[in-house]
Amino acid sequence: MERTTSRLANDAWESLLTAxxxxxxxxxxxxxxxxxxxxxxxxxxxxxxCPGPIRLTELNRNVLLSxxxxxxxxxxxxxxxxxxxxxxxxxxxxxxxxxTPSGRDAQRRVGGQHALDVARAVTDRLNEDELRQLERLxxxxxxxxxxxxxxxxxxxNNEANESEDVAV
Numbered sequence: 001m002e003r004t005t006s007r008l009a010n011d012a013w014e015s016l017l018t019a020x021x022x023x024x025x026x027x028x029x030x031x032x033x034x035x036x037x038x039x040x041x042x043x044x045x046x047x048x049x050c051p052g053p054i055r056l057t058e059l060n061r062n063v064l065l066s067x068x069x070x071x072x073x074x075x076x077x078x079x080x081x082x083x084x085x086x087x088x089x090x091x092x093x094x095x096x097x098x099x100t101p102s103g104r105d106a107q108r109r110v111g112g113q114h115a116l117d118v119a120r121a122v123t124d125r126l127n128e129d130e131l132r133q134l135e136r137l138x139x140x141x142x143x144x145x146x147x148x149x150x151x152x153x154x155x156x157n158n159e160a161n162e163s164e165d166v167a168v
Contacts, residue, residue, distance in 0.1 A: 026121055032113040035106055043073060044107040053086055053096030082106055
């Protein structure tokens with residue numbers, strides 16, 4: 001018997017969540033998360049992608065933590081001098097967050113190894129065509145699909161220093 005579209009959608013969703021959980025267990029078990037936890041790394045990585053200091057509400061839109069949990073984590077990262085708080089020039093009551101030099105260094109150090117681990121874990125299971133398809137499908141689900149992108153113009157660079165350019 002064929003699955004209904006609804007059943008197929010739910011099975012696909014469950015497969016996506018299972019794949020994510022499996023990979024996250026693998027990454028969490030890696031001995032690279034020092035001086036930060038994997039969740040703290042997510043905050044540092046998100047801040048590293050920003051062109052300048054951002055407000056907590058903006059950071060919260062891009063990490064998988066509740067606002068109270070993120071606030072407490074940011075407090076700890078500020079205390080450890082990995083994140084800096086500065087006054088918001090547009091709002092005297094507000095603050096903006098950015099990486100300190102120590103935070104940027106920690107993000108790069110952990111991120112370089114994490115990028116290698118991600119590449120190894122994913123390429124152990126998927127070939128280049130499957131990687132492209134997975135990226136397109138995930139972007140489509142996230143609503144970030146680039147409709148102007150030309151899939152035939154997608155090349156993969158397998159150089160050893162590739163992890164320096166990938167800050168996962």
